Amino acid sequence: MDHDMKIIIGSGLAGPLLAIYLSQRGYPVQLYEKRPDLRVENIPVGRSINLALSHRGIKAIKSADVFDKIDPLLIPMKGRMVHLSSGDIEFQPYSIHPYEHINSVSRGELNKILMTKAEASGKVQIYFDHSLLEIDGDTNELVFENGNRAPVTDHVFGADGAGSVIRNYIDEKVLSPSCVDPLGHDYKELHIAPGKNGEFQLDSSALHIWPRGEFMLIALPNTDKSFTCTLFLPAEGKRSFESLGTPELITEFFHTYFEDVQPLLENFPNTFFDNPTGKLATVYTDEWQYNNQYCLIGDAAHAVVPFFGQGMNASFEDCEVLMQCLDEAQGNWEGVCKKYSSVRKSDCDAIAKMAIENYVEMRDLVSRKEFKQQKEIANILMERFPDRFIPRYNMVSFTSIPYSEVYRRGAIQKEIISKLDLKKPDLTAAESMIKEKLSPLV
Amino acid sequence: MDHDMKIIIGSGLAGPLLAIYLSQRGYPVQLYEKRPDLRVENIPVGRSINLALSHRGIKAIKSADVFDKIDPLLIPMKGRMVHLSSGDIEFQPYSIHPYEHINSVSRGELNKILMTKAEASGKVQIYFDHSLLEIDGDTNELVFENGNRAPVTDHVFGADGAGSVIRNYIDEKVLSPSCVDPLGHDYKELHIAPGKNGEFQLDSSALHIWPRGEFMLIALPNTDKSFTCTLFLPAEGKRSFESLGTPELITEFFHTYFEDVQPLLENFPNTFFDNPTGKLATVYTDEWQYNNQYCLIGDAAHAVVPFFGQGMNASFEDCEVLMQCLDEAQGNWEGVCKKYSSVRKSDCDAIAKMAIENYVEMRDLVSRKEFKQQKEIANILMERFPDRFIPRYNMVSFTSIPYSEVYRRGAIQKEIISKLDLKKPDLTAAESMIKEKLSPLV
Numbered sequence: 001m002d003h004d005m006k007i008i009i010g011s012g013l014a015g016p017l018l019a020i021y022l023s024q025r026g027y028p029v030q031l032y033e034k035r036p037d038l039r040v041e042n043i044p045v046g047r048s049i050n051l052a053l054s055h056r057g058i059k060a061i062k063s064a065d066v067f068d069k070i071d072p073l074l075i076p077m078k079g080r081m082v083h084l085s086s087g088d089i090e091f092q093p094y095s096i097h098p099y100e101h102i103n104s105v106s107r108g109e110l111n112k113i114l115m116t117k118a119e120a121s122g123k124v125q126i127y128f129d130h131s132l133l134e135i136d137g138d139t140n141e142l143v144f145e146n147g148n149r150a151p152v153t154d155h156v157f158g159a160d161g162a163g164s165v166i167r168n169y170i171d172e173k174v175l176s177p178s179c180v181d182p183l184g185h186d187y188k189e190l191h192i193a194p195g196k197n198g199e200f201q202l203d204s205s206a207l208h209i210w211p212r213g214e215f216m217l218i219a220l221p222n223t224d225k226s227f228t229c230t231l232f233l234p235a236e237g238k239r240s241f242e243s244l245g246t247p248e249l250i251t252e253f254f255h256t257y258f259e260d261v262q263p264l265l266e267n268f269p270n271t272f273f274d275n276p277t278g279k280l281a282t283v284y285t286d287e288w289q290y291n292n293q294y295c296l297i298g299d300a301a302h303a304v305v306p307f308f309g310q311g312m313n314a315s316f317e318d319c320e321v322l323m324q325c326l327d328e329a330q331g332n333w334e335g336v337c338k339k340y341s342s343v344r345k346s347d348c349d350a351i352a353k354m355a356i357e358n359y360v361e362m363r364d365l366v367s368r369k370e371f372k373q374q375k376e377i378a379n380i381l382m383e384r385f386p387d388r389f390i391p392r393y394n395m396v397s398f399t400s401i402p403y404s405e406v407y408r409r410g411a412i413q414k415e416i417i418s419k420l421d422l423k424k425p426d427l428t429a430a431e432s433m434i435k436e437k438l439s440p441l442v
Numbered sequence: 443m444d445h446d447m448k449i450i451i452g453s454g455l456a457g458p459l460l461a462i463y464l465s466q467r468g469y470p471v472q473l474y475e476k477r478p479d480l481r482v483e484n485i486p487v488g489r490s491i492n493l494a495l496s497h498r499g500i501k502a503i504k505s506a507d508v509f510d511k512i513d514p515l516l517i518p519m520k521g522r523m524v525h526l527s528s529g530d531i532e533f534q535p536y537s538i539h540p541y542e543h544i545n546s547v548s549r550g551e552l553n554k555i556l557m558t559k560a561e562a563s564g565k566v567q568i569y570f571d572h573s574l575l576e577i578d579g580d581t582n583e584l585v586f587e588n589g590n591r592a593p594v595t596d597h598v599f600g601a602d603g604a605g606s607v608i609r610n611y612i613d614e615k616v617l618s619p620s621c622v623d624p625l626g627h628d629y630k631e632l633h634i635a636p637g638k639n640g641e642f643q644l645d646s647s648a649l650h651i652w653p654r655g656e657f658m659l660i661a662l663p664n665t666d667k668s669f670t671c672t673l674f675l676p677a678e679g680k681r682s683f684e685s686l687g688t689p690e691l692i693t694e695f696f697h698t699y700f701e702d703v704q705p706l707l708e709n710f711p712n713t714f715f716d717n718p719t720g721k722l723a724t725v726y727t728d729e730w731q732y733n734n735q736y737c738l739i740g741d742a743a744h745a746v747v748p749f750f751g752q753g754m755n756a757s758f759e760d761c762e763v764l765m766q767c768l769d770e771a772q773g774n775w776e777g778v779c780k781k782y783s784s785v786r787k788s789d790c791d792a793i794a795k796m797a798i799e800n801y802v803e804m805r806d807l808v809s810r811k812e813f814k815q816q817k818e819i820a821n822i823l824m825e826r827f828p829d830r831f832i833p834r835y836n837m838v839s840f841t842s843i844p845y846s847e848v849y850r851r852g853a854i855q856k857e858i859i860s861k862l863d864l865k866k867p868d869l870t871a872a873e874s875m876i877k878e879k880l881s882p883l884v
Binding site: 175284407 | 795846
């Protein structure tokens with residue numbers, strides 16, 4: 001078994017986790033990060049300051065033996081708090097099981113803990129302020145914007161995000177390059193400060209949604225008792241970022257659609273214009289690796305839209321799957337990247353598709369009566385047939401069933417529910433369909 | 443063997459060719475076209491009024507038994523006429539063989555002949571003014587914008603172009619949807635009328651290029667002695683469509699870069715603002731078919747940028763490959779679409795990539811000394827080792843070698859040439875590399 005130096009580009013989230021995994025297996029790692037060390041300098045950590053951590057991510061973090069450090073940072077969100085246009089508020093739990101919830105977590109804090117854990121192995125060296133410019137194929141070197149160069153002698157893992165330089169390099173080498181599919185909706189982050197009493201201004205045990213059909217606002221709790229709000233809205237058209245170009249227009253827009261939130265927003269509408277408008281897109285990559293040497297993980301391979309809260313969870317799972325491939329090959333790297341790529345692609349295609357579908361669910365369906373009836377039936381079926389029927393959201397968020405299998409089972413479950421009377425479901429008929437079409441889960 | 447009704451959406455170019463092929467095999471065909479009949483009404487025929495027809499397209503047209511009607515429309519282009527910034531003009535022949543050339547042909551005339559031939563079979567019915575709106579999955583019907591509906595009982599072939607409705611339908615059904623990758627450069631068509639003597643104002647036996655590094659102008663001859671010119675230019679940036687927003691700016695731009703053409707352009711700069719700015723993109727599609735029933739051909743599956751003149755040729759070759767799959771299965775359609783899709787995808791990925799690469803060749807490399815030296819050596823090697831070494835352009839344009847194999851061999855050939863001294867190539871060394879790395883072509 002060789003223990004050659006592995007190189008990772010990007011110390012965002014998947015990068016340091018992979019570094020930990022590799023160090024556990026005896027490999028020295030060079031980790032190159034374009035930004036300064038956020039544990040030393042107080043810098044913005046990226047596009048989203050909080051994330052939803054669920055089962056897959058927690059499982060991966062536990063494998064890295066660092067969950068005890070992260071657990072105290074988690075804020076459980078037990079369901080969706082739906083703020084209807086009428087002013088009514090409905091709580092829709094994520095699960096019938098009280099122990100199943102997702103967790104709001106600070107991207108920056110999580111990142112710091114993972115980097116520190118990686119360095120503590122004694123095998124991982126992080127080089128900050130090293131932004132990868134290109135790969136010099138003639139000399140076989142990484143070329144950084146600061147002028148430094150590093151020889152490529154072994155594997156290079158691209159954990160360098162949606163705009164990955166490593167992906168661009170692989171794209172040049174392969175026939176079927178990656179492709180970026182814009183969602184057509186953009187986003188803007190806003191902020192709800194803690195109340196005068198120092199407490200949360202909204203219920204902190206839920207993910208808040210203001211569904212408005214074509215657009216929505218959401219809010220996730222932070223440990224400092226604030227909330228991060230995000231407005232998702234078409235980029236162009238009648239009600240869009242393009243059409244809301246002045247403080248008057250945006251104030252009127254919030255007054256019309258989000259009247260209850262508006263008074264809670266900090267420094268509004270100024271923040272709307274101070275904060276950048278973020279773009280949303282899906283990255284589709286056919287070839288996750290080149291030559292069994294260059295290999296992509298996380299957003300670099302499969303950036304997804306954020307509506308299933310699975311971007312980070314999927315990225316962490318990538319690292320686990322890569323290590324499974326390596327462990328199964330007993331440390332013989334030949335073919336590992338290729339195997340990982342072929343296993344993982346269909347699963348990440350599935351979560352990409354489900355994430356897009358979940359936008360419609362969040363911004364529109366959650367406010368509809370039929371959706372709630374279907375959800376109720378799904379919960380009944382889960383309770384009756386727990387080894388075969390688990391609602392799709394729950395398979396994604398609370399199990400490790402491969403995403404492509406989740407997608408397949410989800411389609412069958414949807415069809416079964418569509419055949420039932422929503423008011424008086426025939427559970428005997430449901431049972432025979434379930435037993436015929438859904439194999440038992442182990 | 444069933445002879446059920448086949449449905450084709452789009453009578454552009456691939457659509458009627460496929461209809462002919464199907465009718466030859468005994469199938470009745472319904473062909474739905476969104477526009478009126480261009481043989482009756484004088485309407486614009488689409489984004490480009492002339493196209494380059496080469497070996498693959500001619501081969502496919504001959505299989506349709508209609509080449510004798512098309513041959514008289516062809517204007518042979520024997521090479522590139524390169525108009526340098528210095529004012530010098532260089533002719534770069536496409537081949538060392540005088541019988542190898544590409545052909546300028548009118549899209550509209552070609553289209554008319556194919557539609558008439560399809561109808562002459564007595565088995566093909568074309569429905570004009572039928573723009574497909576959607577597929578109604580509940581009733582299994584095609585729904586047209588004019589309100590008509592048509593039941594789907596058998597195969598549906600989407601020949602409905604880059605914005606294919608059939609592709610969108612397949613995308614909904616499959617995990618890995620298609621993706622559109624914009625080139626970032628747009629185009630504008632301009633026109634050079636015949637001269638006062640009624641003759642061509644430029645040499646009609648060449649494809650004219652004015653390579654200017656980041657952008658270029660090209661001109662192709664028409665049978666009415668005019669030329670269609672196309673300007674390809676970045677969409678945004680310093681010298682771009684965005685930056686050339688007034689008649690004064692565009693006039694100055696042409697004066698600076700295309701001084702010799704400017705006096706030949708009809709009604710310039712008005713036409714620049716009257717004609718639409720066209721967008722360029724590559725469509726990447728993983729799944730060319732769904733359920734062995736819905737199947738894509740031509741631009742619907744793989745729209746490519748136009749710089750290799752292969753869009754139409756590749757689309758025609760699609761139809762041939764589909765028929766090969768059917769004939770090999772002796773008319774048993776089960777699995778035919780799937781086979782065709784898996785065979786054809788890597789070839790169309792390859793032509794998509796080569797088409798993007800050829801833009802750089804046309805707009806920049808053709809004016810460079812090193813490029814011409816490399817081309818000269820490639821020609822020497824082709825002459826010496828005709829069974830093994832054919833320059834990439836020639837494999838694409840003058841053979842039926844699958845595009846993916848062309849791409850593979852092209853990369854090897856490029857590497858061989860890179861190892862030779864451009865001024866004094868060692869042909870013995872070249873021979874041993876060629877014999878080692880390039881298998882004989884049959």
